[in-house]
Amino acid sequence: MSESNSPVQACDECQRLTEERERAQRVYDYSKVTDCNVLLARHQRSSGHGAAG
Template identity: 50%
Template sequence: MTEAPSFRHQPPAAPPAPVPGCVACADLARLRTEASRTGDFSRVTDCDVLLRRHPGHGA
């Protein structure tokens, strides 16, 4: 019998901050806020991913 893999739960990462002066970042941050307010947490996650992957702004 094999052991089931153990998973370590970690607290979620802090949401990415929009880069000041970037219109695309501001739009994504606004969409994320609206999605959070309406309970659309899938869209919140999508906005976070897009903010983290925004060209020229880090990872």
């Protein structure tokens, strides 16, 4: 594997939640988008890597 561009993408959970959020955005499922944002923020806090943006 090459060098990771960002610590977020290096984390499986972050990547998974981000991909799920993108899928929700494609189908305009904003409640799920919000849900993913909450889960992502919570995970990043508990994991110690900061949320970007």
